[in-house]
Amino acid sequence: MTATSGRSALAMNAVRKAYGDHVVLGGIDLDIPAGSIFALLGPNGAGKTTLVRILSTLIRADAGEMRVAGHDVVREPDAVRAAIGVTGQFSAVDGLLTGEENLLLMADLLRLPRPERRRRCAELLRRFDLVRAAGNPAITYSGGMRRRLDLAMTLVGRPRVIFLDEPTTGLDPRSRRTMWEIIRELVAADGVTIFLTTQYLEEADRLADRLAVLHEGRLVAQGTAAELKRQVGGGHIALRFADARGYDHAARTLDVVSRDDEERTLRIAGRGDVRSLREVLDRLDREHLAVDELRVHAPDLDDVFLALTGNPVAEQEKAR
Ligand SMILES: Nc1ncnc2c1ncn2[C@@H]1O[C@H](COP(=O)(O)OP(=O)(O)OP(=O)(O)O)[C@@H](O)[C@H]1O
Numbered sequence: 001m002t003a004t005s006g007r008s009a010l011a012m013n014a015v016r017k018a019y020g021d022h023v024v025l026g027g028i029d030l031d032i033p034a035g036s037i038f039a040l041l042g043p044n045g046a047g048k049t050t051l052v053r054i055l056s057t058l059i060r061a062d063a064g065e066m067r068v069a070g071h072d073v074v075r076e077p078d079a080v081r082a083a084i085g086v087t088g089q090f091s092a093v094d095g096l097l098t099g100e101e102n103l104l105l106m107a108d109l110l111r112l113p114r115p116e117r118r119r120r121c122a123e124l125l126r127r128f129d130l131v132r133a134a135g136n137p138a139i140t141y142s143g144g145m146r147r148r149l150d151l152a153m154t155l156v157g158r159p160r161v162i163f164l165d166e167p168t169t170g171l172d173p174r175s176r177r178t179m180w181e182i183i184r185e186l187v188a189a190d191g192v193t194i195f196l197t198t199q200y201l202e203e204a205d206r207l208a209d210r211l212a213v214l215h216e217g218r219l220v221a222q223g224t225a226a227e228l229k230r231q232v233g234g235g236h237i238a239l240r241f242a243d244a245r246g247y248d249h250a251a252r253t254l255d256v257v258s259r260d261d262e263e264r265t266l267r268i269a270g271r272g273d274v275r276s277l278r279e280v281l282d283r284l285d286r287e288h289l290a291v292d293e294l295r296v297h298a299p300d301l302d303d304v305f306l307a308l309t310g311n312p313v314a315e316q317e318k319a320r
Pocket of ligand 1: 019024042043044045046047048049050051
């Protein structure tokens with residue numbers, strides 16, 4: 001890969017960043033096509049925010065070559081800033097101003113031509129379903145409305161690349177879905193490129209065209225969600241047994257991945273395709289084992305995350 005490919009919205013080579021002895025990014029290579037959604041995953045403290053801050057010119061890398069929207073991040077920071085939008089965990093929304101005033105303020109800051117300011121703001125209020133609330137102070141908005149306003153403010157300047165740092169953290173499932181629809185629509189209608197960091201694997205699975213996992217300063221995997229799932233495997237079949245004798249016998253005869261004695265449940269490796277299921281059922285028949293319940297667990301991004309970083313997501317989230 002080179003950091004100059006024509007259709008790349010973001011391209012980077014050997015990006016490094018350390019704080020003292022602590023190497024946060026130990027040589028990152030990435031190439032993200034224009035008009036796509038990319039998700040960066042990683043445990044807490046992996047360096048996701050650090051990479052976003054470097055790419056958005058807020059801090060400097062120690063080494064590496066980076067281009068965002070065709071501009072060199074180190075040599076052309078102003079051009080990069082003009083081409084990007086960043087919404088993060090710290091919102092730009094001023095709670096004392098109304099939704100409309102927040103947008104107009106942004107249009108003023110960006111020096112949009114005067115006649116365009118109101119037009120652009122009205123269009124964004126409509127698009128983000130904020131017309132009715134436009135005249136109310138943003139402090140009265142729900143979490144979902146605030147997040148929508150924040151994203152609308154980012155769009156005032158028509159960025160080509162948008163960094164979304166944990167865009168749905170703390171939102172209820174419905175507001176989360178609405179945000180997902182908005183993000184998809186941005187890519188489909190405007191052709192923008194989204195660089196997303198998230199703790200929610202489901203979010204990455206649903207939204208991202210490609211994703212990468214950052215762990216101990218390196219990208220330990222990248223590809224589509226399906227590719228990553230295939231790479232780590234991780235699917236299993238769970239069998240719950242009717243009685244203790246059958247359970248013990250099965251535990252001795254099957255290739256068991258893990259067991260839950262209390263629930264009399266064994267997990268065995270298997271992807272849940274018809275052939276492997278038939279094999280399992282034949283085996284149970286041959287051994288005269290009575291199974292109460294059979295569940296197929298397809299590999300998901302949790303399995304990927306666990307395999308690559310050695311920690312289940314639940315533990316990561318507990319550590320937050
Ligand atoms: N200014 C700084 N000085 C020293 N260390 C820093 C600084 N900024 C970040 N770090 C360290 O760099 C590492 C990566 O931090 P970063 O915030 O990029 O992680 P993250 O992947 O975004 O984590 P989270 O998911 O918790 O937001 C952490 O160990 C953090 O303590």
